[in-house]
Amino acid sequence: MKLVIGLDGQSSGEKALEFAKNLANRMESCELIVVYVIEWSPFSFQTAEENAQRHKRREEEIAIAMERVVNPAIKTLTEAGLTARAVVRHGDVADTIDDIAHSEGASQIIVARSSAGGFSKRIFGSSTANLVMDARVPVTVVV
Known part of the structure; x- marks a missing residue:
């Protein structure tokens, strides 16, 4: 079984991570896929120079997200004996x-709700409704 965990870089993401960790520990076999999404729209008209700078900025954003949010989450899960x-x-x-959940064949998406902002603030607007209503796999929202 595969579970996708949506992290936000806030304490609310820790709730989703903890919920998924506890759920995975109850299963015989489970792979956890930790996901961090940096909001970005491809519908921006820019010069070639601006596009080059944007590409560099995107690579930097990914590196920062890995270092600050994703790698610590993966470490927590693997130290608990889980595959992540x-x-x-x-x-x-x-x-x-x-x-990601659909292409990975995940059984469930796990996200957290928070009033603190970050991912949860974005996702509990129209994004939350879209994810809950339109996701091709079940979505668990941790409070």
């Missing part, structure tokens, strides 16, 4: 998480 890996992408939060 990371995916960091740019895009629309709900669509990207759904695409």
Whole structure:
């Protein structure tokens, strides 16, 4: 079984991570896919120079997300004896998480709700509704 965990870089993501860790520990075999989405729209018209700078900025954003959010989460899961890996992408939060879950053959998406902002603030607007209503796999929202 595969579970996708959507992290936000905030304490609310820790709730989703803890929930997924506890769930995975109850299963005989489970792979955890930790996902961090950097919001980004491809619909921006820019010069070639701006596009080159944007590409460099995107690579830097991915490196920062890996270092600050994703790698510590993976370490927590692997130290608990679980199988885990990371995916960091740019895009629309709900669509990207759904695409990853679907392409990976995940059984469930796990995200957290928070009033603190970050991913949860974004996802509990239209993104939350889109993810919950349109995801191709079940979505668990941890409070």
